[in-house]
């Protein structure tokens with residue numbers, strides 16, 4: 206009897222953990238299945254007329270989000286801008302002419318990076334010019350001025366307003382006290398009691414999107430979670446490091462699925478989520494991508510960008526049909542013989558080819574995020590009979606910053622699958638859009654029409670159907686979710 210009890214106990218000791226792991230896995234998989242339903246629900250495959258995920262003919266979308274750290278001279282900044290954003294001749298050959306954008310710092314010690322208030326009027330004039338032409342679209346926090354306070358931050362916003370500069374993307378910077386994030390970047394910018402508090406002013410000015418320090422190693426956001434997506438992090442040339450990265454990324458996802466706040470963005474692998482700041486305001490938080498084998502965040506240098514946007518990454522991005530916003534610091538280039546390392550120049554030229562051949566939609570961070578929101582919250586309906594299709598666009602039901610009736614420019618790239626492109630008409634309210642492009646069948650075998658910028662409505666201002674149009678005077682109450690900020694949509698060439 207005693208012997209029997211002993212072996213029973215042994216079996217139980219063995220079985221209980223196995224059973225616990227089994228139950229955990231079943232619950233985890235069930236939760237992932239429920240999370241993924243959201244993506245399947247938006248899959249247009251079965252509808253006669255449907256919204257295509259990306260503008261035709263692109264299969265994926267990418268932005269490079271460059272933080273200005275260590276960009277120490279105006280010459281360096283200008284040369285990098287010329288290479289990434291124009292086709293002009295540079296010291297590194299002809300520019301690649303993509304719409305990549307850049308960021309700027311209001312305050313920063315001179316041994317860090319050039320900044321708006323550095324005292325050099327050429328730097329501030331360049332920043333203003335580039336914000337206005339769209340080649341700077343991100344404010345990289347207020348920087349690291351000793352004793353930084355609300356009045357310094359207010360002064361920057363006044364400068365932007367005075368110069369008619371619109372910025373809608375915020376990116377936390379290192380340990381700047383003005384940061385908005387809590388978990389990775391430890392900022393006080395959204396703590397109402399702190400002298401650095403500015404989130405009320407900054408959101409009222411027009412910031413809609415913020416990066417709060419979160420980075421993913423998975424290439425391709427806004428796609429369902431699959432076991433295989435974690436496996437792609439593995440790098441045969443660096444098996445130990447990359448295997449640890451795979452496990453870490455799975456662990457983050459599992460923690461998020463079971464309610465961990467720090468990794469909440471890893472839960473459904475989306476590009477954007479609605480986040481609450483410490484003062485109760487809400488903002489669109491986005492995640493950035495870096496899969497460098499040494500670990501998350503280690504690839505954000507000029508030289509390592511070549512790895513992060515390698516052919517392997519871009520192929521993966523196209524395969525899953527995802528969005529990605531790449532995290533980098535082009536100014537961290539001490540180990541490069543030129544402003545941009547030769548390997549990174551080659552990777553960027555390869556990216557330009559992917560854009561030119563219609564594979565990857567490359568846009569600046571703000572324009573990619575604008576497209577994402579416009580696409581996600583677009584409200585429209587259609588009639589289709591005998592191949593004749595009429596699409597009526599109502600508005601963009603932005604749950605955070607209010608419903609807008611966009612102008613045609615704000616819908617640039619929006620693409621609808623239709624049965625007969627020649628017999629399709631699209632209306633925005635009562636106005637018929639006059640600039641559409643008819644597209645042949647794509648890899649899904651479906652023809653489509655794309656809305657082009659510059660059509661009817663170009664000169665009109667988008668109107669916003671929100672209760673308080675005009676500048677917002679107070680922080681938005683948590684429950685309303687609507688602000689009265691002027692619409693930030695813009696379109697057309699930058």
Ligand SMILES: [Zn+2]
Pocket residue numbers: 272273274345377378379
């Ligand atoms: Zn930074």
